Amino acid sequence: MSTAIRLHRHDVALGASGLLGGLLLWLLGLHTQGGRPFAAPWVTLVPLTVMAAMELLRRRAPRTALAVGALALIADQLTRGSLATVLMFTDIVYAAVLYGTPAAARRIPVATLLITVAVTIGFLGWFRRPEALLIGVVAGLLSFLPAIAGVSVRNHRTAADAARLAARQTARLAEVDRTQAVVAERARMARELHDMVANHLSAVAIHSTAALSIDDPETSRNALKVIRENSVEGLAEMRRLIGLLREGGEDDAPAAAPTLASLDALVAQANANGASSGLVCTVEDARGPGAGALPTPVELAAYRIVQESLTNALKHAAPGPVVVRLGLAGELLTVEVTSVLGRRPGPTAPGSGAGLVGMRERAALLGGTFHAGAEPSGDEGGSGGGSGSGSGGGGGDRIWRVRAELPVTERTVRE
Structure with a gap:
């Protein structure tokens, strides 16, 4: 295993140039002083060589280089002296x-x-002459000035490293924010696409299956009518979604988002789609006649939750009432949809579970709560009003309840 120390090429260049420069001065007989204890010319080369060797360690072992270099400088003062030795010490x-x-x-x-x-x-006390101050100036130039220069360069490098680190962190945070924004936008688009299209496609799937499986012209005509209506409305919803995604001008401006005022039309469509399955959909709005408009994100989320719940009822609910209830207590909007749980006759449409995920995400984005699950019917038959009294489902039936509580204040809206 090799234990050799890899030297930096700049350190090698400095050490070699200092040594060669000192040798040149020595050959020319140029020295910094005379009358020293070790006056032999060759003795000057000893501290010169040691100082050049310390240049090789200036980066790898700066403390050792400084300590040995200081001793070499003191030794140089006992010889005829070399300017190269002094200059290398400052470095x-x-x-x-x-x-x-x-x-x-x-x-x-x-x-x-x-x-x-x-x-x-x-030296001022020794010589007692003003010229002794020059020795102090020289000492400052050889030691204090290089140290101050090193502090300045080090501070600049530290500041530059901190700026680069901050720039990298800012870039990482920007990339994280961009990724999160893309993921959030994709999730929003997925929810919108699912909620807008799933209702129509589920009706198309169920009625097309009925038309193919039941050899009755009247049934086929009614199924084709429902298929056509849902296809047209599904295309309109798709155009609205495309309008939201397109960067077009005024002619391509997307239509307004659906609100709770459109629930009657949504329930009427659900009744038309679920008539052949024995579903009867009704709305119970307990908000009061004077209930004003809610923030757009809240209205959209409530509408989509009702829409997806009606779609799930069309695909899975047993014949009976499907009741949509709205309530407003203080700053909390309650949306609840119940349907009869059990085996249903006729064709069904497969489900992927994405609808429940989307409803839960919509509620969470507004800071609300969401729950969906099977429950005993209790007095559901009575609370459903007369709309479901003749559609089956006795007191022993179980129901599927979807319930969302959405804050209506602007400060809680995150989407």
Whole structure:
């Protein structure tokens, strides 16, 4: 297993150029000082070589590079000195702040400032001449200034990294919002398509089966009449849905969404579709004669819940009353549809369960509740009024009840 440390190419370039530059200055006999204890020319190459080696570690081990580099700089002051050694040390200080730990980035500038002040005061007290201040300036240029430069570059890099991270997070959030919006719109379109078309197609399926299975001209004529009416109305609903999806002009503006004011027409159509199955649909509106219009999403959801419940009754309910009840108590609209549960004679239409899911979603989007299930009939026969008294279903029958409670205040509407 290899344990070799991979060096950055920039560090290698800096170390090599510093070493070659120092060698060139040494060959030319250019030194920074004279009269030092180790005056032999070749001794200058020792701290130069050590400092060049530390350049290789400036990024990988900045703390080690700074500590050894500081010792090499002190050793260089005991020789005839090399400008390349000094310049490489300034780069090592800069790199120690830039690539070191956050704690090192905070401490090194403070330490270099204190060293600069101490050197200035020390030499000023030693020489007792104003020119000693220049030594402090040089010390600041060699240590404190590179440290400050490293802090500035590090802060800029940190800010740039934070900005890139924020941009990525914003992009992810935007993508999540877009995906959620697409999913919500697809679910809304699926509910609208199912609720608008399923009622008509269920009637078409049931009556076409009856026309094919019963060899009676009158029955076939009545079935074809119902099939034609539902086909025409289904096409009209499809055109309305296409109008909602099309980005057209005024000529392509979609029709208004259905409201509870259209329930009488919906129930009349359900009676026509379910007459051959023994279904009798009625509406009991307990909201009162002065009930005003509700928010459009609430009216649409209530209408679709009633429509889907009548469709399910047409497909599955036994002969008997189908009662639609509306109630308004405070800020809560109650929609309830009951039908007789049991085996039904004649053709039926298959169900997928998507209707119940759609009704539950409509109620949840408005912050309401939804329940559907079988219950004992109780006094259902009496509550259904005279409309269902002769259509079968005694006190022992079970009923299928769909009940939704929808808040009518604008603040609860989510769709």
